[in-house]
Amino acid sequence: MQFSIKKLLPHVLVLLGFVIISLAYFNPVLKGKAIYQNDIVQYIGMSKQQTDFKAETGEETYWTNSAFGGMPTYQLGARYPHNYIKKLDSALRFLPRPADYLFLYLLSFYVFLLVLKVDFKLAVLGALAFGFSTYLIIILGVGHNSKAHAIAYMPLVLSGILLVFQKRYIVGFLLTTIAMGLELVANHFQMTYYLMFLVIVLGIAYLVDAYKKQMLTHYFKSIGVLVAAVALSIALNATNFLATKEYVKESKRSKSELTINPDRSPKEVTSGLDRDYITQFSYGITETFNLFIPRFTGGGNAEDVGKDSATYEAYRKLGATTTQAAQEVKRAPTYWGDQPIVEAPAYVGAAILFLFVFALFLVKGRLKWWLVGGTLFSLLLSYGKNLGFLTDFFIDYIPLYNKFRAVSSIQVILELCIPALAIFGLVRLFNDFESKDDKLKALKYSAIITGGITLVFLLFKASLFDFVGSNDGFYRQSYGQDFVDALKTDRKSLFTQDAIRTLILVLLSAGVIYLFIKDTLKERLVIVIFGALILFDLVGVDRRYVNNDDFVSGVKMSKPFQASEVDKFILNDKSHYRVFDLVSGPSKPSYYHNSLNGYNAAELRRYREVFDFYIAQNNINVLNMFNTKYIVAQDEKGNAYPYENETANGNAWFVKSLKMLDSATEEIKALDSLDSKNKAVYSPHKALEYFKNIKNDYVIDSLATIKLTEVKPNYLKYQSNNTNKGFAVFSEIYYPDGWKILIDNEEVNHMRVNYILRGMEVPAGKHTIEFKFDPDVVKTGSKITLASSILLGLLLISGLFYEFKRNNKPSKV
Structure with a gap:
């Protein structure tokens, strides 16, 4: 027991450190701010x-x-009822938001590296590099919480998968189930979808390795275990999963039935989002170097260039007061990349990228190839329309790819892979399996590549880049050419400052490794120095975009x-x-x-x-x-x-006539001039059987009424009075699932009219009409989540008992 406590103590201290670091970065939360x-x-x-x-x-x-x-x-x-995996997630996110997400970043990546058998001290370095990657901090600043939530659990899912491939089937199954369940709790299916791509890359690397080592039986056994784990994780989130599956058919992520655009031009028929909408946020190929030099393409859309800037002088020449000019330069439009809006660059760190390149020359085998494969895969797909042939192939042929927008966000995969491989560069540096000559050779090549690229950019920036932004035409028209020239001057200045910063970090990183190889620095000191470099590097950039100034009183946010x-x-x-x-x-x-x-x-x-x-x-x-x-x-x-x-029109009304049109396109066109108080239109859909039993013309008594008498978000009650059978239109959105409609406590059907509203035939006389939103999908899903939660609990108890017995089995003499 003492031995076990001694082994656990470093990890406990690390977790306490992560709590302190998370609260320190977002320290205003300690004062009740948000x-x-x-x-x-x-x-x-x-x-x-x-x-x-x-x-x-x-x-x-x-x-x-x-x-x-x-x-x-x-x-x-x-x-949803019985969503116990959500309760576990809430327990893990015990810190005030957004410190809770930063803590999850750190914890999840730390576990990931431990599973890869990395020493805990290096695992801490990797966790810091991942957690403070600029994009991951920026999305917390703008409120993409569900995205951050899903990204945070990605390394934990990979941990479970890797444990299974390491033949730790029981622990791997349990961790994969729980981690994937937590991943789905985040409810950001785009990020989970991207994680699937990385898992496929990992699976291919392991398949090739298993074939070479004649271990295909183990490989396919592992796949079976993982499929079962994912199935159970989906069952744990059954209600949300089923509700989302139902909803997505009606959401704008689904295929449109229209053949025209709002301007009446022909519409491209797709099964998902519009192609231009999907690729609107496409990463520029030149912009790739933002990963290495933070303000390579000017940073974000609103950078503070200061009073010493050319932009400040340009504002003054335009007639702005010193105060006005000082305010304007705090949000100067210095970004000159390809995307319409960028809050900040997706910077992963100069020191980390140096170590990543260093690792390319030292790390061998399947680990290297799935991490490098994941990096290249995500980078190429992030280019979107700037690498059109690849993106078009995925939109047209890869299932579900056309359901998601902002293709540049797939870079979350490389933001996981790069620090992971970078840490393994240090692992290989510290072990004795590599010769000093190999280490020196890797150091030389990585220093030449990273330092050389940065030096070339510094020396030849004027001839390599024009520093022209996509919105410069607007600024030229509004403020004149001199203002645009001032912007370009400041863009060059930011480029130069950050390129020099990156070059210094590369040289420091290379110097530390060189001194270690020459036995001047000890391993522990190297880890401390790289920890300092990573924090200085990433936190320094992060604080430009997310800092204490972004916090307000808790009341203001609530x-x-x-x-x-x-x-x-x-x-x-x-x-x-x-x-x-x-x-x-x-x-x-x-x-x-x-x-x-x-x-x-x-x-x-x-x-x-x-x-x-x-x-x-x-x-x-x-x-x-x-x-x-x-x-x-x-x-x-x-x-x-x-x-x-x-x-x-009011809440509901009787119409005189119904008319069936040939298509959804004709139906939406008819709304332009439709006399909706007296007429309704519809087009064929799955409720067409209902229409076969109704009339096309109705007599409306002058005293006929239908009034809304009770309103709740999920309940509407009407009283109708009509001497004749009538057809009522309700000013409520039609949604095909979940609504129960009662006339005098007897369930009836309703249908979609006027493209978007509810309609139904109402018998003559006085009647009570009720609409209740009581979705079956929630009831069904809740039963599944309850049963699967009980099953997981039993499996967890059994698995932990088995592992305890196995680890405490007396060794044979």
């Missing part, structure tokens, strides 16, 4: 209605009316929106209606009202299409159809003003 994350602010606005409903009733709603006219909450942080006079005026109206806000931003309207606005990367496809065709154009016919009672726009003085729309 980092201002724009995406999280928007999420708070979107999820306010469901949060309030849970607080008031103790129940979870899986539908919200507050955004995009109405949508499921599956992608808005919905919580309640980021303040009701304006316009909001207060609208809220005085206690009826049920929608608001279209042209002034307040994407999700503030959702915070206070049932809104047509919203902020989500996967809203319902048909709603997005109607929005692009009509709502964004302020088409009053379509706004009426959604019962848009208030339109917030600017008045003559530029102030926000709530225009009341007296022609809104």
Whole structure:
């Protein structure tokens, strides 16, 4: 027992160190402050209605009316019954946000390197290099929490897989199951999808190695164990998985039925996102060197170039005061890469990249090839439209690839692979299997390559690069050529400063290794020095973009929106209606009202299409159809003003006629001039059987009414009174799954009309109509998660008992 405690103590101390480091970097959280994350602010606005409903009733709603006219909450942080793997995740993220994610980065990568049998001291170095990789810190600054969450568990998933391949089948199975379960909890399927690519690369490397070593039986046994582990991990997340699978068919990630664009031009028919949308954020090939020299292409879209800059002088010449110029240069548009918006460069570190190149000459075997393969694979795919033939192949032929945008984010794979191989460069440096001559040769080549490239850039930057940004035409038109020339001068200056910085770090790294090879420095001191270099290097760049200035009071983040006079005026109206806000931003309207606005990367496809065709154009016919009672726009003085729309259709109404059109395209075109108060249109879809049993024309009594009498996010109740059988249209988004419709407590069907709304035939007389969102997918998924959680618990107890007995079995004399 004493021996076991002695072995565990270093790891306990390391974890305590990770806690301290995470809190130190994000130290304002200790004062109750919160980092201002724009995406999280928007999420708070979107999820306010469901949060309030849970607080008031103790129940979870899986539908919200507050955004995009109405949508499921599956992608808005919905919580499901029996989601015990989520509780484990919450326990691991015990630190205040975002320190919790940084801690997960460090912990997960540390375990990964330990599984690769790296000494714990070097594993700490690798964890620091991974955790402080600039991109991983930046996404915390802007609020891409689910992305950070998924990335953090990637090394842990790899750890489980590697344990299985190391013939530790039971421990590997359990760790893979739990880690993959946690990966899926993060609910960022794009990152998990990219992880799958890396696992495939790893699998190919191990397959080749197994073939060479005649160990194919072990290889395929390992694959079987891993398939079982992944299946169980999916079962642990069954509710979210099934709900997402259901939802994605209706989201804008699915295939559109339209053959035209909003401008009526022919539309490219795809099974996923639009090709231009997928590749909008394509990494520039030149931009690759941002990984090595942080501001190689100018850094981010808003860099602080200081008062000594040419841009400052240009602002002064344009007539800005010293104060105005000083403010403007804090967000100078110095970025000149290929992407439309970049918060910061995806810098992995000069010292780490030097060690990565050094490792290329010393590390041998399958480990090297899957890490190098993963690096090259992710880099090439990150180029997107800049390497069109490869990207087009993946979009057209690789399943699910066209469901995700921002192809540059696949670089998270190389941000994992590079520090891993870099650490193995130090492992080989410290072992005695390599000769001093081989180590000196590797050092010489890596120094020549990394130092030489940097020196070439420094000496020939003027002839190699033009430092022209994609938006320079706008700045030239707005501010003149002299302003653009000033920007280019400052871009060159940033380039030079960071290139010199990188060259110094390369020389220091090379010098440390040289002194070790010459027996001047000891191993422990080399580790300490590289730890200092890595932290100085990465944290120094990270703090340019995410620092204490980004924190605000906790209250401001928990309640980021303040009701304006316009909001207060609208809220005085206690009826049920929608608001279209042209002034307040994407999700503030959702915070206070049932809104047509919203902020989500996967809203319902048909709603997005109607929005692009009509709502964004302020088409009053379509706004009426959604019962848009208030339109917030600017008045003559530029102030926000709530225009009341007296022609809104109301919550529900009887129409005189129905007309079937040939296609979805014809249906959406008809909305432009449709008299939606009296007519409804539809096109063939899976509810067509319902339409066969209804009439096309109806008589509407002058006294016929249908009124909304009760409203909850997941429940609507109407009272209808009509002497004739009628057809009612409801100003609510049609969603094919989950809604239970009752007329006088008897379940009936409904259907989609007017491209996006709900419609149904209502019998003559007085009736109570109820819409309840009670999705079967949640019930089914919850049963599966409960059963799989119990199974995992039993397997975990059995596995740990087996490992305990095996490790404590008396050795034979």
